Amino acid sequence: xxxxxxxxxxxxxxxxxxxxxxxxxxxxxxxxxxxxxxxxxxxxxxxxxxxxxxxxxxxxxxxxxxxxxxxxxxxxxxxxxxxxxxxxxxxxxxxxxxxxxxxxxxxxxxxxxx
Amino acid sequence: xxxxxxxxxxxxxxxxxxxxxxxxxxxxxxxxxxxxxxxxxxxxxxxxxxxxxxxxxxxxxxxxxxxxxxxxxxxxxxxxxxxxxxxxxxxxxxxxxxxxxxxxxxxxx
Numbered sequence: 582x583x584x585x586x587x588x589x590x591x592x593x594x595x596x597x598x599x600x601x602x603x604x605x606x607x608x609x610x611x612x613x614x615x616x617x618x619x620x621x622x623x624x625x626x627x628x629x630x631x632x633x634x635x636x637x638x639x640x641x642x643x644x645x646x647x648x649x650x651x652x653x654x655x656x657x658x659x660x661x662x663x664x665x666x667x668x669x670x671x672x673x674x675x676x677x678x679x680x681x682x683x684x685x686x687x688x689x690x691x692x693x694x695x
Numbered sequence: 696x697x698x699x700x701x702x703x704x705x706x707x708x709x710x711x712x713x714x715x716x717x718x719x720x721x722x723x724x725x726x727x728x729x730x731x732x733x734x735x736x737x738x739x740x741x742x743x744x745x746x747x748x749x750x751x752x753x754x755x756x757x758x759x760x761x762x763x764x765x766x767x768x769x770x771x772x773x774x775x776x777x778x779x780x781x782x783x784x785x786x787x788x789x790x791x792x793x794x795x796x797x798x799x800x801x802x803x804x
Contacts, residue, residue: 614791624738624783624794637790672738674792681726681745684785684792688737 583607587673587687594663594694602658602690604673613656614674614684615648617641624672630656631679663694701784701795709803714771716798718784719764725787727760729769732781732797741769741782776804 586605594600606613615627629636630648647659656675660667670691676684701718708714718727729741744751744760744767751758757770771778779802785792 612790616794623796624785626791626793629790631790639791670735674738681743681787683728683740683743684787685740686730686738691735 583685585673585675585685585687587671587690589690590688591691592693594692596665596694597662600660600663600692602660602671602673602692604656604658604687605654606656606673606675607677607685608654610675610677610685612636612676612679612684613648613650615658616672616674616686617669618672618689619669627658627671660692663692665694668692668694701782701798703798704796705799705801707801707803708774710774710776712774714774714778714800714802716769716782716800718767718769718795720767720784720786720793720795721765722786722788724762725789727758727767728785728787728792729756729758729767730783730785730794732783734780738783771800774800774802776802778802 588603613630616624618624626639628638628642645661649657670689672686672689674684674686676682726745728743730738732738742753742758744758755772760767781797781799783797784795
């Protein structure tokens with residue numbers, strides 16, 4: 582069964598450092614998402630991406646964040662200068678089309694900023 | 696209440712019993728999805744129900760949707776210890792899903 586894969590599964594970084602979280606969405610999916618979940622809290626929307634541009638972003642997704650689909654398979658989230666409060670589980674998701682299809686999530690990357 | 700708010704927040708039942716979780720939301724939606732999350736793990740898609748559907752089944756899962764009340768319920772029948780997890784509803788109203796606060800289900804063997 583096709584799945585969304587994320588790497589790394591766990592990343593520890595120093596405050597102020599840049600991190601790139603990587604995702605390989607399901608092949609032939611067109612819509613891509615990043616979410617985050619701070620430990621014990623709800624899953625929060627960060628950004629959606631379609632046709633090589635951002636469709637929608639949340640207030641959390643400020644200038645420190647960027648997304649890219651550098652090739653036909655990867656979808657990345659970059660955090661330019663990490664803060665302690667960026668520590669969270671980050672989930673990538675993809676779905677096939679815009680309406681009434683399931684969104685499939687990866688296993689997540691646990692980011693710890695120290 | 697927030698968009699996509701589940702109740703109860705926590706539920707503890709005996710194996711074999713049924714578990715019902717509810718989700719309420721505020722805005723109009725295209726569809727609503729339910730996900731399961733085992734502790735510290737990823738989100739596993741369970742079921743999608745479209746806004747024009749009222750009920751849907753998948754194995755031991757039964758989902759209902761009442762768009763007039765802006766609410767949905769997830770019923771897990773004949774629960775098993777392996778069903779212990781957090782369950783989230785996610786509403787699709789555009790270019791994003793909005794997740795609820797989740798219900799932590801514990802099934803005791």
